[in-house]
Amino acid sequence: MRRVWVxxxxxxxxxxxxxxxxxxxxxxxxxxxxxxxxxxPNGKFLKVASLGQAPVLADLIYIWAIQFYSDYARDxxxxxxxxxxxxxxxxxxxxxIDAYWLGAMILIVEDGDLEGGLALLDQGFAANPDKWIxxxxxxxxxxxxxxxxxxxxxxxxxxxxxxxxxxxxxxxAAMVARSGDLEASLRLWQxxxxxxxxDPTSVKIAERKIRGLTVRIHQRxxxxxxxxxxxxxxxxxxxxxxLHRVGYIRFIPRRPDGTxxxxxxxxxQISGPRGRxxxxxx
Amino acid sequence: xxxxxxxxxxxxxRTFAVVQAIALNTFRxxxxxxxxxxxxxxxxxxxxxxxxLSLLTVGxxxxxxxxxxxxxxxxxxxxxxxxxxxxxxxxxxxxxxxxTLLANPVRRWQxxxxxxxxxxxxxxxxxxxxxxxxxxxxxxxxxxxxxxxxALCLIVVELxxxxxxxxxxxxxxxPILAAxxxxxxxxxxxxxxxxxxxxxxIPTAAGRALSDLFxxxxxxxELLNIKAEVVHQLPLSSGRVPLAILYGVSYxxxxxxxxxxxxxxxxxx
Numbered sequence: 001m002r003r004v005w006v007x008x009x010x011x012x013x014x015x016x017x018x019x020x021x022x023x024x025x026x027x028x029x030x031x032x033x034x035x036x037x038x039x040x041p042n043g044k045f046l047k048v049a050s051l052g053q054a055p056v057l058a059d060l061i062y063i064w065a066i067q068f069y070s071d072y073a074r075d076x077x078x079x080x081x082x083x084x085x086x087x088x089x090x091x092x093x094x095x096x097i098d099a100y101w102l103g104a105m106i107l108i109v110e111d112g113d114l115e116g117g118l119a120l121l122d123q124g125f126a127a128n129p130d131k132w133i134x135x136x137x138x139x140x141x142x143x144x145x146x147x148x149x150x151x152x153x154x155x156x157x158x159x160x161x162x163x164x165x166x167x168x169x170x171x172x173a174a175m176v177a178r179s180g181d182l183e184a185s186l187r188l189w190q191x192x193x194x195x196x197x198x199d200p201t202s203v204k205i206a207e208r209k210i211r212g213l214t215v216r217i218h219q220r221x222x223x224x225x226x227x228x229x230x231x232x233x234x235x236x237x238x239x240x241x242x243l244h245r246v247g248y249i250r251f252i253p254r255r256p257d258g259t260x261x262x263x264x265x266x267x268x269q270i271s272g273p274r275g276r277x278x279x280x281x282x
Numbered sequence: 283x284x285x286x287x288x289x290x291x292x293x294x295x296r297t298f299a300v301v302q303a304i305a306l307n308t309f310r311x312x313x314x315x316x317x318x319x320x321x322x323x324x325x326x327x328x329x330x331x332x333x334x335l336s337l338l339t340v341g342x343x344x345x346x347x348x349x350x351x352x353x354x355x356x357x358x359x360x361x362x363x364x365x366x367x368x369x370x371x372x373x374x375x376x377x378x379x380x381x382t383l384l385a386n387p388v389r390r391w392q393x394x395x396x397x398x399x400x401x402x403x404x405x406x407x408x409x410x411x412x413x414x415x416x417x418x419x420x421x422x423x424x425x426x427x428x429x430x431x432x433a434l435c436l437i438v439v440e441l442x443x444x445x446x447x448x449x450x451x452x453x454x455x456x457p458i459l460a461a462x463x464x465x466x467x468x469x470x471x472x473x474x475x476x477x478x479x480x481x482x483x484i485p486t487a488a489g490r491a492l493s494d495l496f497x498x499x500x501x502x503x504e505l506l507n508i509k510a511e512v513v514h515q516l517p518l519s520s521g522r523v524p525l526a527i528l529y530g531v532s533y534x535x536x537x538x539x540x541x542x543x544x545x546x547x548x549x550x551x
Contacts, residue, residue, distance in 0.1 A: 056353040095514040098341040
């Protein structure tokens with residue numbers, strides 16, 4: 001009989017403990033906001049307290065941060081992202097590459113804080129100057145934000161690292177063209193083409209881009225010359241030869257395939273089939 | 283009677299044989315104490331971590347497995363060194379087996395050194411087996427475990443220092459105090475660099491001298507910590523590992539000499 005009472009007592013205590021723990025858990029969940037992160041000590045102090053186990057502590061906080069920032073029920077969860085990733089994880093393990101990019105993605109994509117994300121990637125690149133992926137990611141984010149010049153600068157940083165794949169150099173050249181500097185982009189594509197280490201796919205892409213850029217530069221210069229001619233003479237030139245004869249252009253440019261550009265003297269427009277320009281028509 | 287046995291007591295081969303016998307006995311004793319059960323815990327921990335990671339993390343799985351593996355090897359090793367080490371000498375005294383032992387032609391320092399070598403052999407075996415488990419898990423992930431070897435080597439050196447301290451304290455006090463002191467040395471050994479920072483803040487010359495004294499007196503265990511470097515496969519300076527081994531071995535010998543001296547002066551009656 002006594003055993004029965006003991007068992008009943010144990011069951012009652014277990015049930016009470018479980019239900020009170022659940023109730024407390026709900027209360028704590030309500031009380032807890034992102035403010036708790038404010039009290040997460042700086043990584044410099046945690047490093048001291050870790051007694052030589054800083055990398056594993058960084059791992060634990062990294063895993064915890066993933067769970068925390070995946071909780072979409074919290075509206076204020078982005079308040080201390082930079083503190084967690086920059087001041088805590090990066091201080092504990094400055095070579096934790098995944099933490100830099102994940103923190104930056106949370107900041108930029110989830111929180112819309114481009115500058116914060118770029119600052120975290122910059123911090124990571126300063127601590128790991130051989131990791132091209134960090135400026136590469138920063139460049140992509142700038143590109144998505146339509147900051148092409150800034151993107152080109154980041155691609156330049158990434159491309160300067162010897163381990164960076166040719167694709168990074170290609171991205172840099174493309175981004176320089178998007179920022180408006182066609183001549184600089186042409187030079188970069190030419191460098192890729194001239195590099196004996198460039199892979200065959202990149203060679204084909206570079207050749208195509210060089211043809212395209214050459215045409216764009218010619219068309220831009222011709223349009224500017226035609227416009228100057230029109231302002232001076234109140235009419236469009238009869239032909240590109242006239243434009244050259246009266247000194248508006250130093251030479252008559254031709255398409256990369258050696259053919260002349262199509263010129264319409266009535267509208268002053270320069271045009272040509274895109275496939276022929278890029279050499280896509282075979 | 284063979285040639286070795288016919289040699290006079292106190293010659294090198296006999297000294298070695300005595301130390302070897304005590305070391306072997308210590309090794310067997312530790313195995314009987316089920317120290318190797320820790321390996322099972324380690325294996326389960328590592329396999330569980332590797333399975334859990336795929337659910338919890340974004341990337342970095344291999345990095346985290348390496349971090350957890352190396353930290354667990356280090357911490358399990360330190361715990362074994364402390365809890366087995368602090369009772370090594372005390373247990374012999376309490377059971378009075380030390381009287382029988384020292385009644386034989388065994389020098390006291392041979393007893394201490396034998397105990398040290400025996401325990402360090404157990405710890406090294408532990409570390410080796412734990413590394414093999416870690417290596418197996420890493421190979422499943424298609425990752426080479428060999429770059430971790432320098433860190434593993436320095437973990438063994440660190441365990442040597444901790445074991446020597448545990449043995450020293452075991453010679454002079456009871457196991458509880460010895461465990462507390464050994465942990466204190468382990469903790470301060472990982473914080474000894476902060477004494478240099480403290481030195482800059484102390485205005486008096488005496489205070490600075492005291493800070494310097496403690497800095498050089500305490501083991502600098504952070505010098506033996508290259509876990510982050512090997513996990514990220516960062517280049518290590520050519521002399522770093524050999525110098526760290528040299529530092530650790532020299533420090534261990536100093537502590538062992540002090541332990542031998544303390545045991546020589548110990549009065550059992």
